[in-house]
Amino acid sequence: MKKIIIIALCNFSIIVLGQKPVFAEAKLKSVTLYEQSAELYSNTSFKIAKGSSEVVITNIAQNIDESTIKIGSKSKVSVLTYRFTTDENFYKVELDKKNPQHKVVLDSISLLEKKIKDLDFQRTAIANSIVILDKNQTINSGSGSYSKELQKLIDYYQKKRTELSIELNKAEMSSALLSEKLDKLRTKFDLNNQELEKYPKGKLVLQISSDSSEDVNLDIKYGIREAFWRPYYDVVIPDINSKAQLLYKAMVRQNSGLDWKNVELHLVSGYPNVRKQIPSLSAWSLFYQEPVAAVTPGIQADRAENYASVRSQSAAKEVSIAEVAVVGSSVSRNQLNVAYDLKDLYTILSNNQDNSINLDRTEIPATYTYYTIPKVDRTVYLIAELDNLDKYNLINAEANVIFENTNVGKTTLNAESTDSKLLLTLGDDKRVSIKREVVKDKTMEKSISSSNKEQQFAYQFTIRNNKSEKIKLRIIDRIPVSQDKQIIITLANKGGASYNEETGELIWDIVLNANETKKTEFSFKVNSLKNKVILGL
Incomplete structure (x- = not known):
């Protein structure tokens, strides 16, 4: 058994x-x-x-x-x-045979090579026959039937020579056509080989x-491991009469060695859960530290670094990406991450190149204002102000700002900011000009007592709108703020500006009609001791 x-x-x-x-x-x-x-x-x-x-x-x-x-x-x-x-050589021959396109081309090449070889044999036989025919043309002249035999020979030679020549020509033409086809198939075979080299x-x-x-x-x-995605925004503003379009996008790239062709794509914020065990909690003990008489700088620095390291670790906190509605897809969320299930099928090649995918489009009302700070820079900037951003569930991401089909810069959308407004600089406009000058007859210094003096400073703005439409312009300036009780600063003329006493900031919101020029001025006074020099004035 x-x-x-x-x-x-x-x-x-x-x-x-x-x-x-x-x-x-x-x-x-x-x-x-x-x-x-x-x-x-x-x-x-x-x-x-x-x-x-x-x-x-x-x-x-x-x-x-x-x-x-x-x-x-x-x-x-x-x-x-x-x-x-x-391993590229693992079952390589068998895999080549399993490839349908590869096999068809190889079979066709083999068949054509056999036909061309047969034609070569045929051409050689015909050519040799012609040589033999050409060499055997003699007849015995002593024969009584010489003329008849000669005529037969001529007729036979002409007929046979013509037939053989026609056959040889056909064989050569057929061989040339088959050789042309063979060259094309070999080219296709090489292309297939190149495709096979790209095969995963x-x-x-x-x-x-x-x-x-x-x-x-x-x-x-x-x-x-070699696959990545990151969220980003495009803030598109067609013109100053339009709403801002907020495009939520994903930048995707991969280098896995396998092309992703027409696949379902699911984007997940964060990282896969690689931790397989819950962490352990170590003992927590309290004790008195013995006083140290002297500490060398090196030891003190080491302790400071260790303390900073512990502080940074304890201060670390997990930041999750906020939920964003995705057009034509569904969004799911758990305690760890947010997933976006995209509706369409996508192709992402394995070439480590960035691929942009549109996730969502939102229109946000925008207010367009011209800003200038002439004390620092006389340039007038066009600013788009987006308000109530907290209701759009934004995430922390970089944003490209595109105005009138031109990329004008980048910004960062901060979802954790307590400010619901976002100011976007769209560029400067040379057609709006401003000039800030000292008003000399109102800028003076006088004595107000034996120990005190008063200085007055006055400035004037000249604003010109050379555009063909009405604009809103915000001018920002400030007066100094005293850090000493013996220095008293008062705003003499705020010129219609709003004034912040704590910071000394002055803000003018001016409306300028097309081709209009306006002037405004402000002044402030500084009361100080005569025998003291004021720094920062």
């Missing part, structure tokens, strides 16, 4: 070893993309025979995290083992056991 079992096992081993591997190509269906990694979901189908089979699954990304591979199936099979390889190097090698012949469907999941 034991001998029979041993013989049976040996036969089974021979059958298993003799079986050819089964090849299948994984079809990438969806990608869940985190900020610095991704999870890829593929499926494949194939047929296996009863018993144990080796299955080679191609079209797997090259740069994968092998510890994240998960294989599942609803078929009645058992996946005994699996391994990942990027990753392969999964599985050992699968089945109790019967089975059509198998496999689901394959694995993680990759």
Whole structure:
């Protein structure tokens, strides 16, 4: 009985070893993309025979995290083992034969090469026949039927020579046409080879056991590291009569070694949960520290660094991305992150190039005002003021500012800011000018007592609107603020500005009609001691 079992096992081993591997190509269906990694979901189908089979699954990304591979199936099979390889020579010949385009081109090349070879044989035979025909043209002149034989020879030569020449010409033309086709096929073959070089190097090698012949469907999941996405905004302002368009976008790139072609894309804020165990809590003890008589600078610096390190660690806090509605997609949120399930299918090539994806579009009312601070710079800037930003559920992200189809700069949208307003600089406008001058007859100094003096400073603004439409202009200036009780500063004339006593800031909001010029002035007084020099005035 034991001998029979041993013989049976040996036969089974021979059958298993003799079986050819089964090849299948994984079809990438969806990608869940985190900020610095991704999870890829593929499926494949194939047929296996009863018993144990080796299955080679191609079209797997090259740069994968092998510890994240998960294989599942609803078929009645058992996946005994699996391994990942990027060996280019692994089953290379068999894989080339499995490629339909590759095989068709190779078969066509072989067929044409055989036809051209046959034609070469035919051309050689015809050419040799013509040589023989040309050399055998002599007739015995002593014969009584010389003239008749000569005529027959001429007729035969002409007919046969013509036939052979026509056949040779046809063979040469056919050979030329086939050679042209062969060159095209070889070019196509080279292109196919180039495509094969770009084909993903990753392969999964599985050992699968089945109790019967089975059509198998496999689901394959694995993680990759070389994939990234980040959110950003485009703030698009067509002109100063339009609302601001806030475009929420995602910048996506990947270099996994596998092109993502027409896949479902899911964007997830944050990172995958790589921590597998909850942290432990160490003991907390209190004790008196012995007084230290003297501390060397080096030791003191080390303790300061350690203290700063502990402080920075304890102050660290998790920042989550706020929920944003996505056009044509759904948004889900848990305690750890926010996920965006995009409606359309996307193609992201494995070339580490940025791909921009539109997620949402929101129109925000904007107020357009010209700003200038002539004390520092006489340039007049056009500013767009976006208000009530707290109701749009923005996130912390960089934003490109685009005005009149021109990228005018970048800014940062801070979702954690308590200010609900955002000021965007759209550029300077040379058609609005301002001049700040000292009013000499109102700028003076006088004595008000034996120990005190009073100085008065006066300034005038001259504003000109050279535009063909009405504008709103905000002018910002300030008077000094005293840091000494013996220095008394008073605003003599605020010239219609709003005044902040704590900061000394003056703000004028002026409306200028087309081609209008306006003037305004302000002045302030400084009461101080005569024998003291005031710094900062």
